[in-house]
Amino acid sequence: MSTTETGAQALITRPQRADARRNYEKILTAARQAFAEGGESTALEEIARRAGVGIGTLYRHFPHRQALLEALYVGEVEEMCRSAADLDGSDPWEALNGWFERFIAYIGTKHALAAELQNYLDLDAPLFQLCRTSLFEAGEPLLKNAQEAGLVRPDVSIGDVIQMVVGIAKIPSRDPELNEHILRVALDGLRYQADA
């Protein structure tokens, strides 16, 4: 969207010519929209049609289905990273909680994308590694603050916690409150002290 490219964005190269750039964006927008609506398995032909573009054009920009999914996915991750910075500064426990609540709400609508990507990509594909790194770096300060304040047990890493939250975020359920309740319980595990 902007000219500043952070982390994982760099993996995705954008086209040069004016019409190509236009089409690239149109396809991305149409794809985002289609995935938000239909959920799973939208045909690429359908996305091309929505974007007002031929199927050949779509494949010029995204050599395979996977490439299109990746581009969308990176966008989502960036979004999550940005929102971590917003929360820095407030009460450590609340900040951590708040970030993960956004996770739940945001990811809630997009399992399909992530699930489909995992069918194509190996878990340690460069894309995933970079996204993980970005997310970890974004969340690290939040967790560290809470740990230094003695609010969170020291034997968990940001990686553990994020994996846990993402797992919970992906629980399919039409009742968002249920997932939030589960999240709260699981996060309470972060401040459980075995001393008692």
Added chain:
Amino acid sequence: MSTTETGAQALITRPQRADARRNYEKILTAARQAFAEGGESTALEEIARRAGVGIGTLYRHFPHRQALLEALYVGEVEEMCRSAADLDGSDPWEALNGWFERFIAYIGTKHALAAELQNYLDLDAPLFQLCRTSLFEAGEPLLKNAQEAGLVRPDVSIGDVIQMVVGIAKIPSRDPELNEHILRVALDGLRYQADA
């Protein structure tokens, strides 16, 4: 496998003629094997080939891909239900923990199946409802014991906990220990008391 049909098994009707019953089992076995190996998206033609059966025969027994997946899925759920009964009687917290550790280990290899099923079925399809009910009934006593012993907070239901554990079990990761660690942290949330 046996003549006693528990809960969800009843949803699945078995064929009558001897050759048909033989083929039915051969297909199920081949499918289980194929899914255990390949993971995602094994072609039905491939499964039929493995079972030494024509594609038409496969479709006679399982009118669509979804039906075959359902049959496999029910088997897995039954397995989990059975294993809950084994654990009843031991220390309440250990029993609960033990059951969920088996979840992690067992489900770990089978996300593909569940994920694919969710693409076809609505969450409140009869099959899922029945499976949920079975699982809940199996786990209920374990949770109740732990709650009555004061080891687990009272504001969680077996449904909450199972959803949480399944979510964690589905976290893709090549390191089983990581998922077990995450599970322990999340389960500690069950015995967190806000009083402190």
Added chain:
DNA sequence: AACCATACGGAGGCCCCCTCCGGTTTGTCA
């Protein structure tokens, strides 16, 4: 043994992913 219901098997239709290549547009340089 003869008959019928049931079951088998594979050719083929449809849809989706992706490739290929002839025609068109864009940006540049004189």
Added chain:
DNA sequence: TGACAAACCGGAGGGGGCCTCCGTATGGTT
């Protein structure tokens, strides 16, 4: 502005997977 090369567009068609249809074979019964 005009013309050229590079970049881009678009859709026909190949390939594979899911599923249907129907002629043939087999199991069970009289």
